[in-house]
Amino acid sequence: MIACEEALRRLAEYVDAELQGTSLREMEQHLERCRSCFSRVEFEKRLRTCTANLRQEPVTPELEGRIRALVDTFK
Amino acid sequence: MTVEDGVAIREMESVRSPADRAWFEGIVVELLPDLYGTALRLTRNSADAEDLVAETVARAWSHLDALLDRTRLRGWLFRIETNAFLSHRRTDARHGVQESLDDNEDGFSLFEQLHAPILLWWSSPEQEFLNKLLREDLARALAALPDQFRVVVILADMHGFSYQEIADALQVPVGTVRSRLARARALLQKALWTHAQDAGLVGRKPLKAKLNHE
Numbered sequence: 001m002i003a004c005e006e007a008l009r010r011l012a013e014y015v016d017a018e019l020q021g022t023s024l025r026e027m028e029q030h031l032e033r034c035r036s037c038f039s040r041v042e043f044e045k046r047l048r049t050c051t052a053n054l055r056q057e058p059v060t061p062e063l064e065g066r067i068r069a070l071v072d073t074f075k
Numbered sequence: 076m077t078v079e080d081g082v083a084i085r086e087m088e089s090v091r092s093p094a095d096r097a098w099f100e101g102i103v104v105e106l107l108p109d110l111y112g113t114a115l116r117l118t119r120n121s122a123d124a125e126d127l128v129a130e131t132v133a134r135a136w137s138h139l140d141a142l143l144d145r146t147r148l149r150g151w152l153f154r155i156e157t158n159a160f161l162s163h164r165r166t167d168a169r170h171g172v173q174e175s176l177d178d179n180e181d182g183f184s185l186f187e188q189l190h191a192p193i194l195l196w197w198s199s200p201e202q203e204f205l206n207k208l209l210r211e212d213l214a215r216a217l218a219a220l221p222d223q224f225r226v227v228v229i230l231a232d233m234h235g236f237s238y239q240e241i242a243d244a245l246q247v248p249v250g251t252v253r254s255r256l257a258r259a260r261a262l263l264q265k266a267l268w269t270h271a272q273d274a275g276l277v278g279r280k281p282l283k284a285k286l287n288h289e
Contacts, residue, residue, distance in 0.1 A: 016238070043201040046205050050208060052233050054210065054214055059111050063107070066125070067104070071096065
């Protein structure tokens with residue numbers, strides 16, 4: 001079993017899917033038992049989803065036309 | 076077409092088939108909202124973002140031979156886009172990399188701020204906060220990050236790159252990716268917290284918040 005202090009140290013890597021093997025299992029076991037760390041993980045995940053949603057922006061017809069014209073010049 | 080687009084095209088080495096071009100154009104057009112959105116987050120203005128998208132597309136086509144597995148074109152395009160952006164920054168002396176900011180920024184956690192005992196009269200302060208958080212608020216907080224921190228957040232949180240993939244793309248050690256991400260997220264959360272206080276989303280004066288509840 002790992003304590004909250006260790007769980008918090010691994011939090012970013014857990015949310016980033018960088019943990020493997022024993023460190024991942026220990027983290028999962030901790031999160032099954034600790035409401036506080038579980039809530040914090042959920043918060044970090046949701047915040048990351050909000051950031052991920054900034055990835056797309058509407059494209060103007062002018063930009064799409066510019067890119068298509070550019071690709072048309074490729075040989 | 077800008078001058079830069081033309082320069083990149085002339086670097087092209089091999090001749091490709093019309094089928095190659097149709098395949099490439101299909102994916103690029105499908106990904107345009109992502110390429111433009113990412114460019115906007117990187118450059119922070121629409122004119123530079125549009126130029127960056129064009130440059131990315133031109134660079135990708137001219138270096139297509141370097142992409143051994145064509146099913147990986149999507150991720151590769153964003154890697155090229157990031158590096159194209161950074162190569163411009165590197166030539167601009169005003170945007171030198173500052174590796175060390177104030178160390179006090181490192182441990183900042185928005186979750187902990189929201190869970191300060193005084194605010195716990197909200198059943199779930201972090202849910203409440205996220206529900207009120209606007210896209211523009213987050214975009215503004217992200218735009219305020221220094222380049223090298225903004226880039227790792229964009230690659231990790233927006234594009235799901237692994238630490239190793241980010242390290243390869245930026246040509247820095249994995250440990251540097253990990254520490255930059257930690258610092259970037261702490262800075263981002265601090266900016267969101269400051270904004271939340273300014274906008275009255277959370278109680279600036281803990282005592283008053285408690286009194287309101289009682």
